Every structure is written in C-alpha cells, then in structure tokens.
Amino acid sequence: MSARPLVEYDAVDKSFGETQVLRSVDLQVEDGEVVVVVGPSGSGKSTLLRCANRLEEVQGGELRVAGDPVTGPDADVNRIRRRVGMVFQSFNLFPHMTAIENVAVGPERVLGCAREDAEQRAYDLLDRVGVADQATSHPEELSGGQQQRVAIARALAMDPQVMLFDEVTSALDPELVGEVLDVMRDLARDGMTMLVVTHEMGFAREVGDRIVLMSDGRIVEQAAPEPFFESPSTRRGQQFLSRLL
Amino acid sequence: MTDAYETDGTAESGGDGSLLMRDGLIRRAGELLSVGVLLLVIGAVGFIAVTQVNTELLTTVFPQFVEAFWLVVRIVAVASLLSVTLGVLVGLARISRSPVTGRIAKGYVEFFRGTPLLFQLFLIFFGVPRLWPAGSTNFPVADWAVPAAVIGLTLNHAAYVGEAIRGGIDAVPDGQMEAARSLGMSRVMALREIVLPQAWRNALAAIGNDQIILVKDTSLLTVIAVPEIMSVFRDVNSLRLDPWTPLVWVCLFYLAITLSMSQLVNALERRADPTGQSRRGQMAALLRRAGGRGDGE
Ligand SMILES: Nc1ncnc2c1ncn2[C@@H]1O[C@H](COP(=O)(O)OP(=O)(O)O)[C@@H](O)[C@H]1O
Ligand SMILES: [Mg+2]
Numbered sequence: 001m002s003a004r005p006l007v008e009y010d011a012v013d014k015s016f017g018e019t020q021v022l023r024s025v026d027l028q029v030e031d032g033e034v035v036v037v038v039g040p041s042g043s044g045k046s047t048l049l050r051c052a053n054r055l056e057e058v059q060g061g062e063l064r065v066a067g068d069p070v071t072g073p074d075a076d077v078n079r080i081r082r083r084v085g086m087v088f089q090s091f092n093l094f095p096h097m098t099a100i101e102n103v104a105v106g107p108e109r110v111l112g113c114a115r116e117d118a119e120q121r122a123y124d125l126l127d128r129v130g131v132a133d134q135a136t137s138h139p140e141e142l143s144g145g146q147q148q149r150v151a152i153a154r155a156l157a158m159d160p161q162v163m164l165f166d167e168v169t170s171a172l173d174p175e176l177v178g179e180v181l182d183v184m185r186d187l188a189r190d191g192m193t194m195l196v197v198t199h200e201m202g203f204a205r206e207v208g209d210r211i212v213l214m215s216d217g218r219i220v221e222q223a224a225p226e227p228f229f230e231s232p233s234t235r236r237g238q239q240f241l242s243r244l245l
Numbered sequence: 246m247t248d249a250y251e252t253d254g255t256a257e258s259g260g261d262g263s264l265l266m267r268d269g270l271i272r273r274a275g276e277l278l279s280v281g282v283l284l285l286v287i288g289a290v291g292f293i294a295v296t297q298v299n300t301e302l303l304t305t306v307f308p309q310f311v312e313a314f315w316l317v318v319r320i321v322a323v324a325s326l327l328s329v330t331l332g333v334l335v336g337l338a339r340i341s342r343s344p345v346t347g348r349i350a351k352g353y354v355e356f357f358r359g360t361p362l363l364f365q366l367f368l369i370f371f372g373v374p375r376l377w378p379a380g381s382t383n384f385p386v387a388d389w390a391v392p393a394a395v396i397g398l399t400l401n402h403a404a405y406v407g408e409a410i411r412g413g414i415d416a417v418p419d420g421q422m423e424a425a426r427s428l429g430m431s432r433v434m435a436l437r438e439i440v441l442p443q444a445w446r447n448a449l450a451a452i453g454n455d456q457i458i459l460v461k462d463t464s465l466l467t468v469i470a471v472p473e474i475m476s477v478f479r480d481v482n483s484l485r486l487d488p489w490t491p492l493v494w495v496c497l498f499y500l501a502i503t504l505s506m507s508q509l510v511n512a513l514e515r516r517a518d519p520t521g522q523s524r525r526g527q528m529a530a531l532l533r534r535a536g537g538r539g540d541g542e
Contacts, residue, residue: 052426055423055426055427071511078430078431079429081426081427081428081429082428082429084427086424086425086427088420088423088424090418090420092418092420092421092423092424093424094421094424094425094439094443095443095519096442096443096446096519097519098441099508105427105428105438106430108433109438110428110429110430138519138520140519140520141520143530154424154428155427155428158428158429190394233469
C-alpha cells in the first residue's frame with residue numbers, strides 16, 4: 001500500500017450555527033493504526049468521528065479517506081461510507097430485523113451480494129464476535145453487550161478499511177463492557193485501522209498505538225500511550241490525567 | 246443516583262396500609278358501578294327488544310340491509326386501500342427535505358382535516374360535474390355518487406393517515422437513519438428499508454383508528470344518494486314509522502364491519518411486531534441455510 005495515511009484531517013473546521021466544535025483539526029491515521037481519542041465531554045470527539053464518514057458536513061479544511069476526498073463536491077459519499085465502518089454508543093441496531101439480517105442488509109442492499117452469500121458472511125461475522133447462537137434473535141432480545149457486538153459485525157460486513165468507535169461501551173452495564181472490548185482488541189490485533197473514542201483508559205493504554213487528547217474542539221496532545229499516561233508534555237494533558245486519578 | 250432511586254422505591258412500597266385499603270375500596274366501587282351500568286343497558290335493550298322491535302319487519306328488511314352492507318364493504322375496501330397508500334405518500338412528502346413538497350403536503354393535510362367531510366363530499370359530488378364545459382348533463386360518469394364517495398373518503402382519510410405516518414417516522418430515532426447511512430445506503434433506500442418499516446409499526450394503531458372512523462364516515466354518504474346502510478334505515482323508518490327495528494340492523498351491520506376492521510389491524514400489528522410468531526419459522530429456515538456449515542459439525 002501507499003505510504004499515505006488512511007485517514008487525513010487537514011485543518012478541519014466544524015461549527016453548529018454559532019458554536020465552533022472543531023477548530024482547525026489536523027490528524028492522520030495510518031494503515032493498521034489504532035488511534036484512541038480521549039477528552040472531556042463536549043470537546044468534539046463524536047463530531048470528529050462523524051465528519052470522517054460525513055454524517056456531519058465540515059465548514060473548512062479537507063478530509064480524505066484512502067486518498068479520496070470525503071468533503072467537497074467531488075466526494076462520493078456512499079462510496080466513502082462503505083469504506084468506513086461506524087459503531088455508535090447507542091448501538092442503533094435495526095429493531096425490525098434479526099441479528100443476522102442486521103449484518104446481512106448492508107452487503108445485500110448496498111454491495112448487491114446474493115442473499116445466500118450475504119447471510120453466510122453475516123453468520124461468519126456473528127461467529128467471529130461470539131453471537132452466532134443469537135443469529136435469529138431480534139435486538140430487543142439481546143443484552144447490550146450482544147447488541148453492540150452485532151453492531152460491530154454489521155459494520156465489518158461492509159469490509160471497511162477503517163472502523164470508527166464512538167464510546168461504544170458507555171451505554172453498557174459494567175459487567176458487559178469487557179466482552180465488547182475483547183472484540184475490539186481482536187480486531188486491532190488483526191490489523192484493522194481504528195479511530196476509537198473511549199473513556200476506558202486501560203483499553204486505550206493497552207490497545208492504542210497513539211492517544212489523542214481533545215479539548216474545546218482542538219487536539220491538544222498526541223502521543224504514544226506510554227508517554228501520554230506517564231509523562232504528559234502539555235498542561236492540558238496533565239490536567240486530564242489528574243482528573244482521572 | 247442509585248441511592249435516590251432506592252429511597253424512592255422504599256417510600257412507595259413502604260407506605261402505610263391505608264393507601265392499599267383505599268385502592269381496594271376504589272376498585273370495588275368501580276366494579277359495582279360498571280356492573281350496574283351493564284345491567285341497566287341489558288335491561289334497556291331487553292325492554293326495547295320486547296316492546297319496540299318488530300321481528301317480522303326485521304326479516305322483511307334484512308335483504309335491503311345486506312345489499313347496503315355489501316356496498317359499504319366495497320366502498321370501505323377501496324377507500325381504505327387508496328387512503329392508506331396515498332397517506333404513506335403524504336407522510337413521506339411531509340418529511341421531504343424539499344420545502345416545496347413539504348409545504349404542499351402540509352397544505353393538503355390542513356385543508357382536508359380542516360373542512361368537514363360533508364363539505365368535501367358535496368364539493369366532489371355536486372361541484373366537480375359542473376366543471377365540465379358543456380354542463381352537468383355531459384359529465385362522463387353516469388353514476389357519480391359511489392365514485393365521488395370513494396374519492397372523498399380517500400382524500401379525507403389520506404390526510405389523517407399521512408399525519409399518522411409522519412408521526413411514526415418522527416418517532417424513529419435519528420440513529421436509525423445514521424446507522425443506515427453509515428452503511429452506505431442512500432437516503433431513499435434507508436427510508437424504505439429501515440425507517441418506513443418502523444414508522445409503519447409506530448403508526449399502525451393510529452391508522453387503524455382512522456380506518457374505523459372511515460367505516461363510520463360512510464354513514465354520511467346517504468346525503469349524496471349512495472344507497473348505504475343509513476339510507477336504508479331512513480327508507481324503512483319513513484315508510485313504516487318504526488325506528489327501532491331497522492336500528493337493530495344498522496347497529497349490527499356497522500359493528501360487523503368495524504369489528505372486522507379492528508381484527509385486521511390487530512393481525513397487522515402482530516405481523517409488524519419484530520418478535521411476532523409469524524416470523525419465527527421464516528427465521529429458523531434462514532438460520533438453517535446461513536448456518537448450515539456451522540450446524541453440520
Ligand atoms: N447536532 C448538533 N447541533 C448543535 N450542537 C451540537 C450538535 N452535536 C454536537 N454539538 C455540540 O458540539 C460540541 C461537541 O459535541 P460532541 O462532538 O458530541 O462532543 P463529545 O463527543 O466530545 O462529547 C458540544 O458542545 C455539543 O453541544
Ligand atoms: Mg460523544
């Protein structure tokens with residue numbers, strides 16, 4: 001592959017009306033890298049992720065995924081979204097479909113796969129995230145941890161080049177957090193490129209290749225986990241850490 | 246957080262016994278009252294049946310009512326199908342991102358909800374034929390009453406169904422559209438595959454309610470010369486000066502239609518329930534196919 005970063009934010013600005021939420025953000029995610037975004041609530045972490053598959057429109061700067069523009073008139077937004085998998089805090093599974101249908105619907109409808117192939121693939125993915133035995137259950141019949149694992153399988157079914165995770169364990173009962181983090185850890189080990197917003201600092205430290213600290217719409221510190229958690233170089237970083245303790 | 250919750254729970258369940266006593270008393274009083282009302286109604290119906298209803302006339306006018314009943318059933322069937330179909334389109338137009346489409350749909354809804362159905366029926370039945378250039382005699386439809394009735398009921402109820410659908414769409418969380426879009430679905434595909442099936446389920450109760458009102462609205466059609474159930478009543482009553490006998494049939498035939506309608510709505514609601522029984526077999530088959538490899542081991 002090329003040496004180019006898989007995801008590139010280049011001076012990205014984003015505002016909702018008057019409030020500016022992202023202020024000239026630069027960020028590169030390399031192929032196979034796991035970047036963990038941390039920071040206080042309201043600092044723009046979700047918005048950062050949502051710009052990458054254009055769930056939000058940016059007001060300035062440029063964003064590219066695998067070299068293709070995400071923003072601007074040339075961007076093929078549906079093509080970008082197929083390459084970028086997203087997992088949400090609130091799962092957002094389709095309640096009128098079974099687990100396997102949730103996973104198969106993307107390949108079948110968007111990629112045009114034959115139904116049998118889509119289902120076979122969906123079943124394999126459910127197996128991979130450990131919920132194959134619940135393939136014909138509806139989301140409401142599943143625990144939060146199972147739902148979130150199905151949601152990860154749904155995103156993986158599109159064979160994305162990068163996965164976005166937005167606080168995917170924040171809505172879970174504490175005892176269910178681990179099973180979801182395990183799936184994400186396996187994904188990272190298999191070389192998936194990941195941009196992860198999380199409050200799970202243990203996970204960030206263990207799985208992250210790089211930690212990015214956001215504050216007020218800016219990236220205020222970026223470092224490998226070791227220096228980030230042991231000896232933060234900025235005052236913001238130190239403040240953030242002290243609040244964790 | 247947890248503490249506050251537990252304190253609340255204790256306060257409620259640990260209240261003094263008098264509250265419980267009062268609850269029981271109120272329930273007893275309610276039971277007595279409702280049984281009293283029921284007995285009163287049974288008494289009144291019995292009294293009327295014995296003193297007012299002419300059983301001989303009941304049989305003579307039966308065929309007339311059956312004929313009117315079938316006409317109403319046919320009108321309802323067509324107007325129901327058309328109004329729900331048009332209503333889905335109106336609901337979609339209401340959430341259109343084009344302000345033009347959205348406003349036109351809003352105007353449609355405001356007009357048909359804001360004016361009486363009777364006015365709308367007159368407009369179509371009396372008004373429209375006069376628009377033909379050579380005068381009303383040349384209007385191409387010879388028997389305009391039934392078509393006018395179907396059109397009027399359809400346009401009127403599509404407005405209500407449209408609002409129900411719009412409400413159903415609004416009730417689907419934004420995250421559903423976002424999840425669908427983030428899989429690369431277009432907006433139209435996401436609406437069709439993800440949002441509308443859920444909106445339909447959300448809207449079904451309101452739509453069913455409206456369709457039962459549609460059944461009862463057919464009673465207005467008597468004023469545009471549709472030989473429906475109420476018009477048979479009027480004929481019989483004015484000829485025989487006996488209101489109670491034909492009223493028995495009126496009541497039973499309307500209930501026959503409205504009760505079937507609610508059965509139909511219940512069946513649709515069961516089908517729309519994601520964990521409903523009807524889907525189970527289908528899904529089991531799906532799993533057997535998809536998981537064939539895994540299960541074989
Ligand atoms: N759709 C929106 N409309 C208006 N303001 C928004 C919207 N989404 C987020 N914001 C604002 O943007 C800021 C950053 O939000 P967000 O990206 O969700 O932060 P985080 O995920 O770090 O908690 C917050 O102040 C929030 O109120
Ligand atoms: Mg957030």
